[in-house]
Amino acid sequence: MHTVNMARSLFGVSMAFHIIFATMGVGIPFMILCAELINRFKPDADFALMARRMTKGFAINLGVAIPSGTIVGTMLALLWPGFMEIVGQVIAVPFQVEMWAFFLEALFLSIYVYGADRLSPNMRLLSVAFVWLGGTASAVLITDAHAWMNTPRGFDRIDGKIMNVDPWAAVFNPSIKVTAIHVSLSAFTAGAFVVVTIAAVKLLRRNLEEQVRRYYLKGLTLGLIVGLVVSLATALNGHETAQMLHEYLPEKLAAAEGLFETTSHAPLVVGGIPDAEQQRVVGGIEIPWALSFLATNTFTGVVRGLNDFPREDWPPLFTHYLFDLMVMIGSFLLAISALSLLLRKFGPRKYPRWLLTILVFTGPLALLAIEFGWIFSCSGRQPWTIYHVMRTAEAATRTANVDLLFVMFTALYVFLLVATGLVLRYYFRKHPVIEDLNKRNVPRTESKGV
Amino acid sequence: MNEPEIGIAVVWVFLFGYAILGSIDLGAGYWSMIYGGERENRPAQTANRYLSPTWELTNTFLVLLVVATIGLFPHAAALLGSVLLLPVGLVLLLLTIRSAMMVFAYSSSAQRFIRVLRIVSGVTGVLIPGLLLSVLPVTLGGFISMENGYPQLEFARLFTRPTEYAHLGFGLSSELFLSSIFLADYAREGGDEPTSRVFRRQAMTFGPIAFAFGAMAVITMEPEAQWIVNRIQERWPYFLLSLIVFIVSYLLLSWPRPGGRNGYIRAAVIGVVLQYAIASLAYGTAHMPYIVYPLMTVYEGATNPSMFWWLLTGYAIMAAVLFPGFVLFWRLFLKDKRYVGTK
Ligand code: HDD
Ligand code: HEM
Ligand code: HEM
Numbered sequence: 032m033h034t035v036n037m038a039r040s041l042f043g044v045s046m047a048f049h050i051i052f053a054t055m056g057v058g059i060p061f062m063i064l065c066a067e068l069i070n071r072f073k074p075d076a077d078f079a080l081m082a083r084r085m086t087k088g089f090a091i092n093l094g095v096a097i098p099s100g101t102i103v104g105t106m107l108a109l110l111w112p113g114f115m116e117i118v119g120q121v122i123a124v125p126f127q128v129e130m131w132a133f134f135l136e137a138l139f140l141s142i143y144v145y146g147a148d149r150l151s152p153n154m155r156l157l158s159v160a161f162v163w164l165g166g167t168a169s170a171v172l173i174t175d176a177h178a179w180m181n182t183p184r185g186f187d188r189i190d191g192k193i194m195n196v197d198p199w200a201a202v203f204n205p206s207i208k209v210t211a212i213h214v215s216l217s218a219f220t221a222g223a224f225v226v227v228t229i230a231a232v233k234l235l236r237r238n239l240e241e242q243v244r245r246y247y248l249k250g251l252t253l254g255l256i257v258g259l260v261v262s263l264a265t266a267l268n269g270h271e272t273a274q275m276l277h278e279y280l281p282e283k284l285a286a287a288e289g290l291f292e293t294t295s296h297a298p299l300v301v302g303g304i305p306d307a308e309q310q311r312v313v314g315g316i317e318i319p320w321a322l323s324f325l326a327t328n329t330f331t332g333v334v335r336g337l338n339d340f341p342r343e344d345w346p347p348l349f350t351h352y353l354f355d356l357m358v359m360i361g362s363f364l365l366a367i368s369a370l371s372l373l374l375r376k377f378g379p380r381k382y383p384r385w386l387l388t389i390l391v392f393t394g395p396l397a398l399l400a401i402e403f404g405w406i407f408s409c410s411g412r413q414p415w416t417i418y419h420v421m422r423t424a425e426a427a428t429r430t431a432n433v434d435l436l437f438v439m440f441t442a443l444y445v446f447l448l449v450a451t452g453l454v455l456r457y458y459f460r461k462h463p464v465i466e467d468l469n470k471r472n473v474p475r476t477e478s479k480g481v
Numbered sequence: 482m483n484e485p486e487i488g489i490a491v492v493w494v495f496l497f498g499y500a501i502l503g504s505i506d507l508g509a510g511y512w513s514m515i516y517g518g519e520r521e522n523r524p525a526q527t528a529n530r531y532l533s534p535t536w537e538l539t540n541t542f543l544v545l546l547v548v549a550t551i552g553l554f555p556h557a558a559a560l561l562g563s564v565l566l567l568p569v570g571l572v573l574l575l576l577t578i579r580s581a582m583m584v585f586a587y588s589s590s591a592q593r594f595i596r597v598l599r600i601v602s603g604v605t606g607v608l609i610p611g612l613l614l615s616v617l618p619v620t621l622g623g624f625i626s627m628e629n630g631y632p633q634l635e636f637a638r639l640f641t642r643p644t645e646y647a648h649l650g651f652g653l654s655s656e657l658f659l660s661s662i663f664l665a666d667y668a669r670e671g672g673d674e675p676t677s678r679v680f681r682r683q684a685m686t687f688g689p690i691a692f693a694f695g696a697m698a699v700i701t702m703e704p705e706a707q708w709i710v711n712r713i714q715e716r717w718p719y720f721l722l723s724l725i726v727f728i729v730s731y732l733l734l735s736w737p738r739p740g741g742r743n744g745y746i747r748a749a750v751i752g753v754v755l756q757y758a759i760a761s762l763a764y765g766t767a768h769m770p771y772i773v774y775p776l777m778t779v780y781e782g783a784t785n786p787s788m789f790w791w792l793l794t795g796y797a798i799m800a801a802v803l804f805p806g807f808v809l810f811w812r813l814f815l816k817d818k819r820y821v822g823t824k
Contacts, residue, residue, distance in 0.1 A: 087588075094584025097540055098577035105547050105573055108562035115562060119555020120784050126548050127792055131799045133541045138806040141534035146813040161806075198791050429631045430566045439574060447581055458588045 035424050037433040038110040041440060042103075043409070047402055048444040049103045052096035054401050057170050057215065058222020059089045060163035065257055067159050071152065077246050080467055081253075082159070085226075086144060087462075088455060093140070095451050102440075110433070114416050114426035120193045121186045122179045122201045129172040136165025170218060171211040177408070178207040182279045183417050205279060209272045216265040217404065221397040223258035224364060226250055228394030231387045233464075242468050251382065251390075252375070258393070259368040266361050270325065277326035280418065281335040283411040286346040287354035288322055289315070290336045297322035297334040301355055305348040310338075312351070346411045353407035360400035364393055484790075485783035488553040489772075491796065493765050495546045499539075500761070501659060501754060503613075506532065506539040507606040508660020510583060512680070514603025517596070523676045527668045533587065534814045536580065543576075552792050557772040557782030564625055564634045564773075565616060572612050579605040607653065614652030617698075618644050622774040623705030632776065644701040651694035655757075658687035662734065662753055666746045674742060681734065681744055688731055688753075692724075695760070708774065712767035719763035726756040 063085045070078040108115045118126070139161035142150070150158065179185075185201030187194045230251035234244065276284040284290075289305035289312035290297060299322040303315020320330040327334070337345055367389060375381050382390075412418060416426040482490070509528040517525035551558040579602045586598035618624065624639050625632050639645050665680035702710050713720065730752030733745040770778040783789065 091584060091588050093537065094581050095577075097537060098573075098580040101540060101544055101547075102573045102577060104544055105569060108547065108551055108558050109566045109569060110562075112559035112562040115551055116555045116559040119551045119553075119558060120788060123552035123555070123784065123788055124791055124795065127552055127795045128799075130541070130545050130548055131803065133544065134538070134799070134803050135806065137537040137541050138803070138810050141537065142806075142809060142813060145534045149813065193785075196785050196787055198788055428563050428566060430563055430633060432567050432570075432636075436566070436570045440570075443574060443577060447577070450581070450585065454585045454588055 034429055034431070034433055035427040037437055038427045039423065041433060041437040042106060042110050043406070044437075044441055044444060045099070045103050045106055046405065046409070048448070049096070049099040050401060050405055051398060051448075052092055052099055053170065054218045054221045054398065055089070055092045055225070056096045057166045057218035058220070058225065059085055059092065060159065060166050060222075061219045062222045062226050062254070062257065063089065064159055064163045065253065067156055069253075071156055075249075077249050078253075080246070080464070081250055084459075084464070084467070087458070090140075090144060091451065091455055091458065095447055099447075110428050111416065111426045112428055114421065117186075117188075117193060117417065117421065118176065121183075121196055121198065122176055124198050124202055125172040125175040129169050132165045132168035132172060134165075136162055136169065139165065167215055167218075170214055174211050174214045175202060175204075175207050178210040179204045180417050181210075181408075181412060182206040183420050188420055206275050209268060209275050212268050213265065213272050216261050216268055217397075217401055219261040220258060220265050220364065221394070221401055223254050223261060224397040225394035226254035227258055227368075227390050228392070230254060231390040231393075234382065235384065235387050235391070240465055243464050246464055246468065248381065252372075255368045255371050255375075258364065259372060262361065262364045262368060266365055269358070269361060273325050274327070277334065280412075282337060282340045282344065283346055283350075284326065285335060285337045285340075286348060286350050286411060287407065288334075289348070289351045290322065290334060291338050292336040293333065293339055294336065295323060295331050295333045296320045297326075297332075299325060301359075303351075305351045307348065344414065346413050350407050350411040353403040353410070357400045357403040357407065360396050360403075364397060364400075367393065484786050485554075485770075485779040487793070488783055488789060489765075489769070489779045491793070492546070492549055492553060493762070495542065495549050497758060497761055499542045499546050500610075500655075501757065502539045502542055504610055504656040504659040505663045506536055506660075507579070507609055508656045509664060510579065510606040511603045511657065512660060512664060512683075514599045516679075517599050523673060524664075524668075524679050527664060527671070527673065527676050527680075529587075530671075531664065531667055532583070534810075536583065538810070540576075540580065549792075553784055553789065554772065554779070554782040555784050557777050557779070560632060560773055560777050560782075564619065564632050567634065567636055568612060568616060568619075572609055575605040575609050575612070578602070579609070607656065610656040611649040611652035614648045615639070615645055617648055618642070618703070618706070620768070620771070620773045621702065621706035621709055623703040625773070625776065642701075642703065644698065644703055644706075647694060647698040647701045651691065651698050654687050654691035654694050658684060658691040659753070659757075661687060662746070662750055665744075666750050669742070669746055677746065678743075681746065684749075685731070685735055688727070688734070692727060706774070709767050713764065716763045716767055719759060723756050723760040723763070726752055726759060730756060 063082045066078045066082040066085065069075060070082065107118075139158040143155065143158040143162055146158075179201055182205045183201070184204040185197040185199070230247045233239070233247045234251060239247075273284065276287070286305075288297075289300055289303065291307075291310040296319070298320065299318040300312040300315035301318065303312040305312045322334055323330050323332040326332060371382065371386055371390065374383070374386060414422050414424075416423045509532050513525045513528040513532065515525075516522055516528070550561070582598045582602035582605070586595045586602065589595050589598065619634060619639065624635050626635055627633075661680045661683035665677045665684055668674075668677040668680060699710060699713055730749045733752060734749035735743070736745055737743050738745075770780060772779055772782050784792075
């Protein structure tokens, strides 16, 4: 059991680390594409510069995204050999197709970054669109494997042997559509709010040059508009995701909401501590009938509680906090971006300082929501690795030395997190916007890059 | 050929592809460290110019290799995954440090910093092929023991055996040989003859060393691995051919030519790649049908036929769809004088 828990910890921290850079790898190209598109149809040198500076940050991000992805990809086989043995027989297709996406992204990123000055404007737009497509497609494809773990289809497991394999039934499993959309939209959300955070930090500086101010205001408004749209879409789609849980993984939804007894007119409890002894969530705020509505679109809908399921199959109860935090952050992002845009349009002053101060936190919060959402989704599947097919203990390696690797990798992640932050800061300190604004007519090439 | 045999051929192609590309990539990092002193000189610039747009693509080949092995040989991947946790875990650590430090170095402008970052990424990079090749002795028998029916690697024993060090040395010297000969060609393509000369000299040193280590890896095999030594001996014509191709390539590389542009480097590069292909194919067929001797054959390790054909179709479509992208990439970074050339 000890090895299993070490394997879970090692894999969990590795994923939590990778997802930060992976999400940026999906969200930032989305913002670059937005900026390039604006510049293409309504030429504006500020947006062209924004795309270039974001690309630089993206390239640094990639230096960690790619090796950390290589780590988790390989670790799947190292830590969960029993699981990967089934993956290889049933759901290998998206993993393979993901390779196309990686190639697509890698190829066109180099072309976009190092070849831009030798490409026509349309080719440049096309390359950055491919970079975005590659990142998003890789996220969707890996999510397919994850969705299949939640709603496994396309095989039978008889006496431990895999039979009657239907790869396409596995690929198009019932939860892939909502989950893929949720993952992509939430990554775009994170990308947009990271742009908001950076712009807000800069705009809080006093005595900015006027052209620098204008540049960051454009960035802020772009981030807020995109952020509003995609976070609204994320929330609407999150609602559908919850209904998917209701239909296919009822114990996960019950744990997320701290619902013990099956009931109609189920209330939604925000916050509080789920308590198995008292069979209720202690100290939460109860919204009557809301859970029934969330899960079934009617107030009378019956939602199943945890008591319907054997105790040893319960997901951990702490998933309630993770779910609540994700939803709270989502609602907050939606509200604050709507408010900011309203104030900008109708308020006395564009973006007052108190608002900018709040906006600084949106990017980190969006990333936190991603972390909470994933840990919720993976831990909420426990004790199963493949829902109702394979338990986590069965999937795990039994090799010694996982402890040693856990310590080494955790140290590496902490170090890289700090180092990446410092490198980004250092780079953009050394190359402030004002410099770029002043040498606008200098050609795009850089002698040495990534 | 039946499905598992086609499958292992596909894995071999990816393995061989990564062996060559990875050696060039990681080796270039090493040369960038060696020649990147206080004031970065031309060989280091050439190495970096090659590395910037390509390291990511090369890394993708590594991932492709892992993913293809899992997809085509899930049962073998499960066994390898259990056994190789520690060595592959170490490779992953080194690879991460290497890539991150390399990218950080590109983004930095303080010379002192860059120097440190280049040293870290160069040193970690140079160790990776050696560690990766040390996986080979594990698959040959003698280092895996069964504990309660579960395979465990005898890590400590592995690192006390000469065969491990012969494999390590082979990986390391091959990396330096392949990368220097490639960079010699790359520099000549860019019209930088002095740099080409520097790398050509390195290649002439490391070529014979790599060949010697390769032979040593066979000689030092463990008693449990004698089966493959016998099979290698059966295949002596291939290894003889490999030796001949090596000698010819080496001569091409060192051939004096008028005007100081010594050596037919492009031809030598092709020859050397051909030689590695012949030797590794012969080694690979000697290894058949075992993936891990004596625990797992390709037939036991393979996935079901329906998945197999879907995956193969996928590779074919992938190759076709991405081909134009690769062509564009090649033209921009490996052919275009405006990029390759020194300005
Ligand atoms: C910016 C990030 C973000 C935001 C604002 C939200 N989510 Fe989310 N959510 C994710 C980021 C995320 C995620 C990290 O991307 C997850 C993890 C696994 C997945 O499929 O997406 C996720 C999972 C996830 C799941 C579980 C899916 C599963 O276990 O398979 C549900 C039910 C919801 N979300 C519902 C919501 C609702 C109702 C939201 C209302 C605002 C919401 N999410 C906002
Ligand atoms: C849903 C969560 C995930 C998202 C959104 C995501 C997304 C990404 C992105 C955008 C990249 C950068 C790709 C590039 O620029 O080439 C990346 C790299 C990578 N990811 Fe993830 N990833 C996720 C989870 C995983 C998991 C679970 C695995 C393991 C199977 C994985 C394996 C990889 C690999 C192997 C790479 C490196 C690819 C390369 O070498 O180019 N990812 N991921
Ligand atoms: C990228 C964001 C992700 C994060 C932060 C994350 C987090 C976690 C955590 C914390 C665990 C341990 C769960 C526990 O034991 O309580 C775990 C387990 C696991 N996750 Fe995820 N995960 C992510 C995405 C994925 C994806 C996309 C896949 C599918 C390929 C995946 C596959 C697994 C597997 C196989 C396990 C181990 C078996 C298990 O515990 O069920 N994860 N993950």
